Amino acid sequence: MDLVLWIVAGLLAAVFLATGLLKLTRTKAQLAASGLGWTEDFGAGTIKAIGATEVLAALGLILPAVTGIAPVLVPLAAIGLVLVMAGAIVVHARRHETPLLVANAVLLVLAAFVAWGRLGPYAF
Template identity: 65%
Template sequence: MNVALWIAAGLLAAAMLASGAMKALQPKEKLAASGLGWVEDFSAGQVKTIGVLEVLGAIGLILPALLDIVPILVPIAATGLAVTMIGAIVVHVRRNEIPGAVPGAVLFLLAAFVAWGRFGPYAF
């Protein structure tokens, strides 16, 4: 199960790092033009904040366990990303973008799995 948790954390971290970096580094207008219509509902600062939080969550999933420095941060980061994905799902459903909610749901499940495993029976 430890291997499955590492794989899930790695996949989640990669997705969050890519997604978060895109949101943090690109202007809101470019994100909207690339198909992320939900950014119109948020200020540029809020979009950048979401991106930075996703990047920090990705780092928090891997580095504390890898370096064995405060490994309790891993399930905390996973919980934070799960909450973030709940927010993403809500935004997409409210905007009637049901297909856009599917990736958020998958990432939520990965985050919840990592949080459960690392807080519970497979803690570091």
């Protein structure tokens, strides 16, 4: 089970590092043009903050466990991603973006799984 948690955390870290960096490096207009219509509902600063949160959470899923420095941050990062995905689900539900709801729900469940595993039976 420890290996499964590592794999899930690694996949989550890769997804959120990529999406976070995308939000940090592109303008609001570029993001909207690339199909992220939800960005029209938020200010540029908020979008950058979401991107920074995703990048920090991605790093928090891996680095504390690898370095052995404050490994309690791993489940906390996972809980943070659960909250980010809950917010994303609300936004996409309001915009009637069903395919994105499914993707966000899957990511939420995976992050909750990592949080459960690392806070409970498979803590570091």
